[in-house]
Amino acid sequence: MTKLDRQDRMTNWLERLQTSGYRVTGSRRAVVEVVAGSAYLRNPMEIYRIAVQRYPGLGLVTVYRTLEKLEELGLVERVHLADGCHSYIASAQGHQHLLICTRCNRAEHFSGDDLTPLMTELGSDRGFTIQDHWLQLFGLCRACQESEAA
């Protein structure tokens, strides 16, 4: 993601907050800037630590509250990792899946295989009506493979 993309996304998110009736504050700007501009999964504390440098008065509680609103607006998504902590990342258009680096938490969205046949089959075999699904792939990103090799 280029610097311009990050700027655009940040501006767009702030507009969305605005038009949804929420106020745009310094605290929210700082949180939005960190999450909108990150290619990595980040948990609330990490977001706080980075954002507080840009906006020193920021409180951790406000990070939680801002993430809650961003999630409500569909701008970020909450991701479960093996260690159970909740992390966040800018969400993609439509339903996509995640490819996550287990070493640095870099995450990329991808459009998965079409799981419809599988769901139909399971529906009739097991009697389930499928409503939703999660698919996450874990591995090493290019940068981490290289530093691992070194």
Place this chain on the structure above:
Amino acid sequence: MTKLDRQDRMTNWLERLQTSGYRVTGSRRAVVEVVAGSAYLRNPMEIYRIAVQRYPGLGLVTVYRTLEKLEELGLVERVHLADGCHSYIASAQGHQHLLICTRCNRAEHFSGDDLTPLMTELGSDRGFTIQDHWLQLFGLCRACQESEAA
């Protein structure tokens, strides 16, 4: 799962604890009985509430400790749900995926589509080396569809 299957699984798990150098105690027996015999995802508190009826001295801490050992031996797996709580279920042979009822937490394993082509493709497209994956489907089981309709 029949009553015999449940018995077998319980016996098998207790043997595994034994041969792995762990002691078989009343507390562990109670926890094993609940988890080995359940077709539903259960969190530690739920397991505790059921198991304490069979073994009144049981403490919640021991439930956590027993689940930790069962997971270490590969007998149970920890599952992440949308609400973030950790739940457990008897694990399947080999790598399988889960079909989870969002209403009653009934869960069934299934052998998923082969995701190898997808992983290979992503490997070359994005430069990731895939090590692991999660696939979970959420829906309504037959019983819940029926009681929903009523």
Place this chain on the structure above:
DNA sequence: GCTACAATTGAAAATGATTATCATTATCAA
């Protein structure tokens, strides 16, 4: 069957993440 020893236990306290409370501050429509 006993014994001794170490693993295991449950109660209570500690921890860590998240949420609620509340007086103060800051946004933004008018």
Place this chain on the structure above:
DNA sequence: TTGATAATGATAATCATTTTCAATTGTAGC
């Protein structure tokens, strides 16, 4: 510019999980 009120941060409360520790209990070896 101003006023209603949304948002804030500090603090306390809550909840799930982990640690501590003295007492208890399996079990290997006799």
